[in-house]
Amino acid sequence: MSRIAYVNGRYLPLRDATVNIEDRGYQFSDGVYEVCEVRGGQLVDERRHIERLTRSLAELHIAMPLTPLALGVVLRETVRRNRVRWGIVYLQISRGVSRRDHAFPPPGTAPSVVVTARNLDFAKAEQLASEGVAVITVPDNRWERVDIKSVSLLPNVLAKQAAREAGAREAWFVDNQGRVTEGSSSNAWIITRDGKLVTRQADHAILRGITRTVVVDVATAQGLELEERAFTVEEAQGAREAFLTSASQIVIPVVQIDGRPVGNGAPGLVATALRRDFHRYAELT
Ligand code: PMP
Secondary structure (H helix, E strand, C coil), rough: CCCCCEEECEEEEHHHHCCCCEEEEHHHHCCHHHHHHHEEEEECCHHHHHHHHHHHHHHCCCCCCCCCHHHHHHHHHHHHHHHCCCCEEEEEECCCCCCCCCCCCCCCCCCEEEEEEEECCCHHHHHHHCCEEEEEEEEEECCCCCCCCCCCCCCCCCCHHHHHHCCCCEEEEEECEEEEEEEECCCEEEECCCEEEEEECCCCCCCCCCCHHHHHHHHHHHHCEECCCCHHHHHHCCCCCCEEECCEEEEEEEEEEEEEECCCCCCCCCHHHHHHHHHHHHHEE
């Protein structure tokens, strides 16, 4: 079955799904995106993803090209046409097509909208969750507005590749004071020795993950004490547990940081329980 993409109002086989070479997403990475988990063919936390998308677009002064309702229809239709049961749907909106010039294009230039969807390997994800993953740390060399979910991901791409080359699954960015900001495509968490859940406060230095928001709800319901603050690499290495969160991976235990084991070097109980309960608190639509 060939995959289908939505491009500016049309559903097309992937090989025919193209954008103009003067698309500002292509030339300036002038656009934003969202990745939403698909579970049993349903969207996970669609409302929150569309809210964050609306905010990212507003921060960059790109007009929202579709109503949230219409966007939801497109996301669902793309999922359906690709027969995705368990996977992800990807949405990208750029500032549109215009003769190359750094300044914004003329008013009325239509943003470009692309949606793709694909199945993920469920068994592999479960295996990662049960074994845990290794992360490396890299200096956070990104701009100061990473709270905007922009498609400008060059530092993230380089960080992820560095992780892969080091035999690790993820790279955690570290600010110039030695404190972890977040992963290249995930949020970072630890459980302290006295059992507190810690993740960095959601200011402009991290992306406010949708999974992060829901995990806070799950943790609260489980009676965990939450501290939203920065933590250093050393604190994470000495923590009882560590884990990462993202829409495509939910909760994945981190068992090694820069070659040092976290806790007893095995996935922790808290991370495992948060993963187990996650979908009871997420919205499925
Ligand atoms: N931080 C970054 C840099 C990311 O790319 C992602 C994944 N999109 C996240 C955090 C996690 O966000 P979410 O839970 O919404 O997937």
